[in-house]
Every structure is written in C-alpha cells, then in structure tokens.
Amino acid sequence: MRNAEATRKRILEAAMKEFSSFGIAGARVDRIAKNAGCNKNLIYIYFENKETLFTTVLQKHLTRVYEEIDFTPEDLPGYAARVFDFAMTHPDLMRLMAWYSLEQRVGTLTERATVQEKKIKEIMEAQNAGLVGTTFTPGFLMTTIMALATAWTATNPFGLSHDLDAEKMPIETREAIVKAIRLITKSEEDIAN
Missing domain, CATH: 1.10.10.60 (Homeodomain-like)
Structure with a gap:
C-alpha cells in the first residue's frame, strides 16, 4: 500500500x-x-x-490554499495581503489556475464554488455588522481583492507590464494592495470623515 x-x-x-x-x-x-x-x-x-488527473491536481492545491490562507471578512486588507504573498510564492499554482480558466474543459470545481459562496456570505455578514462598508457588493469586493492580490503574478497580463518596478519592490506593492482594499472596504461615512 x-x-x-x-x-x-x-x-x-x-x-x-x-x-x-x-x-x-x-x-x-x-x-x-x-x-x-x-x-x-x-x-x-x-x-x-x-482531465481527471488535472482536476485532482488543481483541487489538491486549491484545498491547500483554503487551509493556508485564513479568510478574515472583518480584515479584508489583511486577507488580500496573504493572497498576494501566496500568489507571489506559488507561481506554478497561478499558472495552473490560468490554464484552468483558459481551457475550461474540466468540470466545475464544486468545492471552489462552495468556498467562494461562503466567503461572499461572510463579507455580507461583515457588512451587516458594520465591519465592512456597503458601497460595493460582496461579490464585487471578493473579485477586486482576488484581482488586485494576483495582478502582479507572471500569469497576469497587466500588473508587471504596467508597473515595471513592482517586481523589485514586493513589499511596497503588497502595502499598496492593502491600502487599496482598505479604501474600498470603508463605509461612505468613514470616507467622508
């Protein structure tokens, strides 16, 4: 065995x-x-x-991501920083995700969809509790966090091509992502003050 x-x-x-x-x-x-x-x-x-082998590999690594990156709806900027750190140190997984998105030949990853739905629900609960601003929908916030946190990986066509110094300054890039997410998750009242 x-x-x-x-x-x-x-x-x-x-x-x-x-x-x-x-x-x-x-x-x-x-x-x-x-x-x-x-x-x-x-x-x-x-x-x-x-195809089953591909799905098995992808699911195995996504499960690892779910276990290693704590989702904190009350601290979305911190979550974005952890996603950025993970994405930058795991280029192979980012390439695998890019291939999955491009080819879409394998079945839907139900665990991934379930995890995403849960995160969106938790953001909504954080919004209802006043911990996260309601200017943007939970789905928009989740999409924005993932897009920003992974924008500087080698598989993204924009981050590195528009921000040539970002690769040399990962700490500054990470801090900018945190600041951006902090701004978009504020309530309109907090922004006015």
Whole structure:
C-alpha cells in the first residue's frame, strides 16, 4: 500500500509541473509518467484520464490554499495581503489556475464554488455588522481583492507590464494592495470623515 501511495504522490507532483507548464491540452501523459518514474497505465488506473488527473491536481492545491490562507471578512486588507504573498510564492499554482480558466474543459470545481459562496456570505455578514462598508457588493469586493492580490503574478497580463518596478519592490506593492482594499472596504461615512 505504501508503494502505491508513493507512486500516486509522484504522479501528482509530476502532473503539477506538466499541467502548470502546458495546460490540459498541451500536457502529455507520457511525460508525466516518465517524470513520475512509473508506467503510463498506472496514471489511467489511478485517475482514469488526463482531465481527471488535472482536476485532482488543481483541487489538491486549491484545498491547500483554503487551509493556508485564513479568510478574515472583518480584515479584508489583511486577507488580500496573504493572497498576494501566496500568489507571489506559488507561481506554478497561478499558472495552473490560468490554464484552468483558459481551457475550461474540466468540470466545475464544486468545492471552489462552495468556498467562494461562503466567503461572499461572510463579507455580507461583515457588512451587516458594520465591519465592512456597503458601497460595493460582496461579490464585487471578493473579485477586486482576488484581482488586485494576483495582478502582479507572471500569469497576469497587466500588473508587471504596467508597473515595471513592482517586481523589485514586493513589499511596497503588497502595502499598496492593502491600502487599496482598505479604501474600498470603508463605509461612505468613514470616507467622508
């Protein structure tokens, strides 16, 4: 049993490298098997097909993200900073997400949708409690946080191309993101004062 678990782990690691580099369409099961040091047929035995393997890899890493990045609706600027830190230190996962968004060939990731719905609901509750401003909808806030926090990754066509110094100044970029999120999550009363 341990040998099977070790092989499965090697397959998932090799698949992460392959899919983050080439996406679903460009990835080759032969290369994954070679890099995992296993027979190609084992991949099909464990995962049925390439799309299922891709979904498994993506879900595994998204689950890790959900566990490692605490969502704090009462402190959305802090959450944005943690997303930025994670995104900048995990370019392979950001590339994998980009491929997922581009190809949309695999089924909907229900856990991802559930987590996003929960976060939006928590933002709404924070707004109702007066902890977050109501100028913008919870969905808009969540989208803005994710867009800003990941804008300077290599997979985003805008951040680095418009802000050439950002890569050399990650601390300043992080602080600017926090400040921007702090401003858009203030209530209109707080902005007026």
